[in-house]
Each structure stands twice: as structure tokens, then as C-alpha cells.
Amino acid sequence: MLAKLSLRLRIFLFFCLLGLGGLASVGVSLWFGYARAMDTTVANGFTFAAILSAFLVLALTVTIWLLFDENVAKPIERLASEMRTRAHAGVDREMDASAARYLGDLAPAACAVTKQLNETALSTAQTVAAETARLKAEKARLTALLSEVPVATILVNADGQIVLYDGQAAEVLAQLGVPRLNAQITEYFEASSLEKAVANLQKTGKDVAFEGRSNDKAQSFDVKLKPMDGGGYLMVIDSQTLDIAPDAARPLVYDFDLLERRQTDAEAKLQDRPIRDLCFSVFDTETTGLLPHKDDIVQLGAVRVLNGRIIEGEQINQLVDPGRPIPPASTKVHKVTDAMVQGQPDIRAVAKRFHAFSRDAVIVAHNAPFDMAFLHRHAKDSGVTWDHPILDTVLLSAVLFGASETHTLDALCERLNVTIPTELRHTALGDAQATAEVLVRMLPMLDARGLKTFGQVIEETRRHGRLLEDLN
Known part of the structure; x- marks a missing residue:
């Protein structure tokens, strides 16, 4: 029944409920105050009525706000993020309009616009795909020729x-x-x-x-x-x-x-550089447990993103000998066993390699404080200093989709149409690759939100720092 009402009528009903509820609250309070005044004094009755009406109006206001937030504000925010992912991140699946069913014609209109956009994008994508296939074939021939x-x-x-x-x-x-x-x-x-x-x-x-x-x-x-x-x-x-x-x-x-890029551009203050032009080192770790102060890394995976695209062939996929047995419960998650890490380098050697891999790059991870805590703990023994700028895709997700949404890597991949093969989930390289693909899709979305420089993005993510504290 409510789903058939227009958005304007629905908002009008919210205000009617607030007004009528306020009058009812005052009326009930006066009735109880009058009864109390008959038993005690007039002043006591009026005081009781004032206090009771204040509490009733406050409760009513909170209730109306919760209803408005759940049925109007959150659906609008969710609908906006859905449209943004389709406009800027290349997501082409059908929009879920059920969450915005109480927004009148807004959800169907958004779906219609998105559908038209997808159809236009599809025809363009087919042309681009044909040209890309041709270029890919030429690249393969060039690579084969150079190999000889x-x-x-x-x-x-x-x-x-x-x-x-x-x-x-x-x-x-x-x-x-x-x-x-x-x-x-x-x-x-x-x-x-x-x-x-x-x-x-x-x-x-x-x-x-x-x-x-x-x-x-x-x-x-x-x-x-x-x-x-x-x-x-x-x-x-x-x-x-x-x-x-x-x-x-x-x-x-x-x-x-890079042929067109000048050194003066690269040496500009990081805070002022366009976010899409930066180099990113995206990584993930698998560990013996969830306590950075006592557990150890057993696998590190990393890929590089440059000028908004993942660089094929530049990656790290390295098992790490933790120097201690891996708990069976951890092995059950990431499938890394004691036999697999036997003879592999320790964290000091792997950290040095990753440090060199990340030189002049922004380090990116999903829930970065967790992974970075392991590296910081071994920094002195590794002989490296982790002073790189850090970006967290959990906070980027909160900026783009709202803090009330779910921000796990799986949820983010589903939202942005990124597929993690089952056999690669909870492997360091598989999760690093998925995080990099998510990052590549979010960069144009950040730009479209007006967050064009690294400094602007960092400033916006700091507002959501509490999210990471709750997550950890």
C-alpha cells in the first residue's frame, strides 16, 4: 500500500505524523498532569506534564527520524551509490530497486536512466572490444617477435x-x-x-x-x-x-x-597530485592469526597499479617462513601449511623485496592498519622504514557508498562486479588482485565526486576513521 504512494505524499505523512503525535503527546501529558495536580498541587501537576510531554515529544522525534532514515535517507544514499557505480565503475548489472521501493517514482526513473546508459555504453564497449582484441593480437605478435x-x-x-x-x-x-x-x-x-x-x-x-x-x-x-x-x-x-x-x-x-609525463609532475607535492595519476602498490597478507603483535605473516601478495590500470607481470606472490608452526585453524582459512613454507624466505627478506616493489608508490590494502602492523613490527629487523603514504579501500568504500553499508572485500567486490575465483579467495595474491581491481573501479568514482587529488581523498577518508576502529 505505502509503496504506491508518491514521494511527496509520503514525506507529507511523516510531517503529519510528527505534528499529530506532538499534539497527542501534549494532550496525554496535560491529562496526567491534571490528575497529579488534583492529588498534589497545581505547580506539581504542571511540572509533571511539562517533563512528560518533553520525553514523549523526544521519543516521537527519534522514532520519526529512524523511520525517515530507514525508508528515505538510506535508500536515497544507496540509490545514488548504485547509479555512481554504473556511471563511473563500468558495472552493468540490473539495479536493485527494492531497497528504494518507498521513494515513489525515483527508483524506476533511476533504473530507466541507468538502463539507457548501459545500452549506450554497451554499443561503445563492443566497438572498443573489437579494437582491443586487434591491439591484443598485435601485442602478442610483437611480444613473440621480441622473444626471438x-x-x-x-x-x-x-x-x-x-x-x-x-x-x-x-x-x-x-x-x-x-x-x-x-x-x-x-x-x-x-x-x-x-x-x-x-x-x-x-x-x-x-x-x-x-x-x-x-x-x-x-x-x-x-x-x-x-x-x-x-x-x-x-x-x-x-x-x-x-x-x-x-x-x-x-x-x-x-x-x-609515461612518455608524456614530466619529472616536475612527479615531484609535485603528493597532496596536490591527481589521484588517478599515482602509482599504487596493492598488497595483502595471510597470517598465523589475527593478532599483529604476536602472529606472523605466512604469505604476501602484491600487484602494482599505474595510471589507473593494473600492470600485468609486476607482482609478488611469496610464501613466508614464520619460524613457527601454523595453527590448523589458520591453515583452514588460507590453505598455507607448514610443509609449504619450509625453506621459504623469512619476513625480513620478503619485507625488503616488498619495500623495493613499493618505492615511490602509495601502499593500498583492504583494512590496511591490520596488514601494515605486521610489517611495522619487523621493520627494524628488516632494515626498512615504512614511511609510504597509505590508502585503505575500506575507507574509500565508506566515502563512496556510505558508512552504513557493508565494507568487507567480498561485499565491495559484489558491489563493483569484481569476481574473485573461489580458489584464489583468502590467498594473498588473489585478495591483492581483487583489491586492486576494486581500487581501479573506485578511482573514477572518486574523481566524479570531486575528490580529484590525493590530499582531498585522504581528508575525506579521515572522517571515516572510526569505521576502521570498529572493524578492528
């Missing part, structure tokens, strides 16, 4: 940042550190000889061959630099001297947007 060439290839922009590396180059970089797009090439190669060769390249505009050395001076490479338009260069390393298989199975990793 006995050289490692690294494309570096004018500011010395890695823009592209192939399979062989990934193997070379892995010997010197953690392969990462956006990293400075001098993190891997000794700076003085490289900078001298680059200066010669810029002066002559011709290919320059030189002996490149690793930063620890332990390895040397036959390197040739080729000039590129815009001031960057192509670094070619003879992989035949490095004992690397020509068909090394690593994807071609690149982000050509």
Missing part, C-alpha cells in the same frame, strides 16, 4: 623513467632489483657511466655503445643506447652474454603515458 631477438630492450623517457621492458629485460632487471615501470633506470644501473653515455647520445644524436655496470659493480653489460623522439632513449642489452633464455616467459610490460 637475443637482446633485452628497455625504453626510457626523457626523465630517466622506465616506460617499457620486454621479457629478456625483465630478467636483467630482476637480477638487479625489482622490475618496475616508472622506476628510475639508475636504480638498476650505475649512474655515472650511464649518464655519460646519455650525454654523448644527446650531443651526437647517434647510437652510443658502452659498458653498463650494476649499482653494486658486480655485473657488467654490453649496452647500446638508441635516441628516441622527445629526448628518451632505447636501451638494448646483449642478452646472449647473460645466460638468459631467448624465450623467457615474461610479458611485454609498458605504459606509454
